[in-house]
Amino acid sequence: MSSFVVKIFLAALAAGAAQALPQMSMSTVTTSAVARTTSFSVASSVMAATSTVPSAADAAAKAAALKQLASDLIKEPTSVDRFTKLLTTGGDGKTLLSGQDLKDRVVFDFNNAKPANGSLGGKILLANVDNFPILTDLSISTAVATLGPCGINTPHIHPRATEFLTVVKGQIQSGFILENGFAVNNQVVSQVSTNLTALQGTVFPMGSIHFQFNPTCEDAIFVATLNSDDPGTSQIAQNFFALNGEIVDAALGFPFTIAGEDINKFRAQLPVNLAVGVDQCLKTCKIQTK
Known part of the structure; x- marks a missing residue:
């Protein structure tokens, strides 16, 4: 050597x-359709927070919401279904997200390192x-x-x-x-x-x-x-x-x-x-x- x-x-x-490099840790998959819709609403509201210096509790809540969102997306059978859930309001496929809500879903900020x-x-x-x-x-x-x-x-x-x-x-x-x-x-x-x-x-x-x-x-x-x-x-x-x-x-x-x-x-x-x-x-x- x-x-x-x-x-x-x-x-x-x-x-x-x-x-350390972050490791994947997936949450338990939610089986209820109602719970799934709720989790998307929670994820949207948490990720929409714009505080420049989030508290530890805020950061933990955001991380938990992201994990739940990822867990919910895995259940969807097709790529189209996943993007519909990810990019529309409440995941209902009717209204495309906009503004900060959309940015939170499609932009990753490496400045947060x-x-x-x-x-x-x-x-x-x-x-x-x-x-x-x-x-x-x-x-x-x-x-x-x-x-x-x-x-x-x-x-x-x-x-x-x-x-x-x-x-x-x-x-x-x-x-x-x-x-x-x-x-x-x-x-x-x-x-x-x-x-x-x-x-x-x-x-x-x-x-x-x-x-x-x-x-x-x-x-x-x-x-x-x-x-x-x-x-x-x-x-x-x-x-x-x-x-x-x-x-x-x-x-x-x-x-x-x-x-x-x-x-x-x-x-x-x-x-x-x-x-x-x-x-x-x-x-x-x-x-x-x-």
Whole structure:
């Protein structure tokens, strides 16, 4: 494994907690036609709220309404039925929504991305079927991320999607590792690496372990489109160290083990997603880490 990947892995272990990519969590499907109509009315009224700084309760209510709306759309047998329910008043197919009500159904605002408490690496927001119901059965989702100086989107996989990433601002170093068995000249390829600048893009195959790293002292922004409305995300280091300690020891080369208390320390320090790291970048940008 290259020293660059090792540094990124260690940076992921050492950095503080940050924001994970949102995961799909569907509500129980409502079976009553009356309840369904009510849920659409609730979703409309909640999403029409225009407060610039919504309270936590407002945000929770809006998220719940979006989940219910997505759940209701899944029940519809055809795409036409889904769009009728989504884009007409009360879902009755008689009057097209207008103004803010319509905008709330067809526009996703990536400006709402917020870094997690204590995040050092940046912020990321994924529009998927869970928070943007119009994506139901469209097999597409999109994330927009801002990586701060030396920020890393730590190694992860998308179990249900291939990702196409495009840099909008700054520079991104990325890499991926394919499944077991991919080799060149009978040698396992440890990493396929790419350097990207603004308006350049690359692909991460479905299930491949991949990462994005901002090697500069300025923010970098990228857009990632995935061919699933529920792509899922699994962070490699974080989920690996969540396994039983004996399994972690065995995978790392038992009997040369990491003591159980040290594994717990690793677990406590792992970021959820966005971290900062790579020694030279941190020194160049004069970034202090704990």
